Amino acid sequence: MGLKEMFHLARVPSILMLGLVYMTYVLIGGVVFWKLEGDLGEKDISVLLQNKKNLLMTYPCLNQEGLDAVVLTAASKAGLSFKNNYTKSGFWKYTSSAVFAATVVTTIGYGNLCPTTSAGQIFCVFFALFGIPLNVVVLNRVGKYILKHLSYTFTWEKYSLEHDNMSAPFHILLQKFLFFIVPMIVFQLQEGWTYSQALYYCFITLSTIGFGDFVAGTSYNPDKMYPDWYSVLMASWIFFGLAWLALIINHSIDILEQLNSHLKRRRQKQEEE
């Protein structure tokens, strides 16, 4: 007797089965990340310990306490360089504040800049409370507009309506890779990332996960100059990319829910027989 039949006999509500699938998915993901990253963590630590030893040898007056003090001072403000000729320009200047506001309403939230004052934090809460729904409405509208006015997408939509099958989402998935390739090349050239890092950055941004480990336009290198068109291109890419992805995610959800109700109907039919 398979697991499926056992569940069927026990009449487990479908919401519990869905919950079980979800839990299993997350826990298996946890195991994979642990295996993939845990080993590297160990290697990193040995490299770090070696670097620390070298530092202590180069600067003999520095003890463990001194190291901790330096690190604590530097860590007190993320993104704040310890460089001698530090100017305020790299921090909460106006353009970066506008970018920050955009990462709030899109819920990307890279976190390379965060409000630290109570007033800033409370404002952030209310700003997001109205900004996030507004952002969703705008992106949905833009997504529908793209769907209506771009002939290629329109053809796909007609195709999907006529051939109610699974190939349509794969079609759009292919389209999506095209939407990823141009930014990937641009980021690889501008930021000096590898292709896999650039792909990872594109996905983490457009999925609104936004870890903030890679953020385009915020190189640690102070000599790095970005061209003028770079920020405009990035903003457009994020905006239209999110609208595009909203379309695709809605499609994926529809498919999952159709699959779910299909399975439900089949089970009901089996029960009636």
Place this chain on the structure above:
Amino acid sequence: MGLKEMFHLARVPSILMLGLVYMTYVLIGGVVFWKLEGDLGEKDISVLLQNKKNLLMTYPCLNQEGLDAVVLTAASKAGLSFKNNYTKSGFWKYTSSAVFAATVVTTIGYGNLCPTTSAGQIFCVFFALFGIPLNVVVLNRVGKYILKHLSYTFTWEKYSLEHDNMSAPFHILLQKFLFFIVPMIVFQLQEGWTYSQALYYCFITLSTIGFGDFVAGTSYNPDKMYPDWYSVLMASWIFFGLAWLALIINHSIDILEQLNSHLKRRRQKQEEE
């Protein structure tokens, strides 16, 4: 002649007006953040420069180059303490990997842990590609379940259907503050945050922005021990909180879209007259 009439006369498409509202909202937000945080940034810099001066005086062998080297070594791995008795336990252990997987599928993405290997990054992309839609489906189902089975919420839903007005969302907003107050007190006690910081953390987490400046359960203090029920409570809070918020956000979007179509209808009526 007001701005509204001008737009009306010029027959600007409503999508452009919506885009204008959106842009204005984000840009004004940017100005407020800049004003609120920019001043503090300046104060922070003077404190940092003073701390740096003190460090250089305490450890005379350390020059600018040495400071940079120490900071660079420490920054090479975020969250990796420079402590002498460092063990691997604080890093990619299994429980934190599972929490990481959960922050990926919910798109919270705190970023206090990030995959650094190419394999981990590519797996993360595919893990999220299927995990995010699954998460949305599960949360929607749980949200509907709550709405159906909790009598209080059910009463509210009936109320909102009978009295099709604006007071229902305010009602649920009040309910929501209740949902925020218990976690706020718990975080304030357990993490030692102020109430405004705890509220900020609750909102930034449940809105899935997830800056990662505050993350419950990851105190920098190595002596901090969390009680056993803490992680279970946190996971349940995030899960049910997200389901709850999905309900509210869907309601807000409905209201905004109703408002939009109402304005559109009124304009069409005016044009016909």
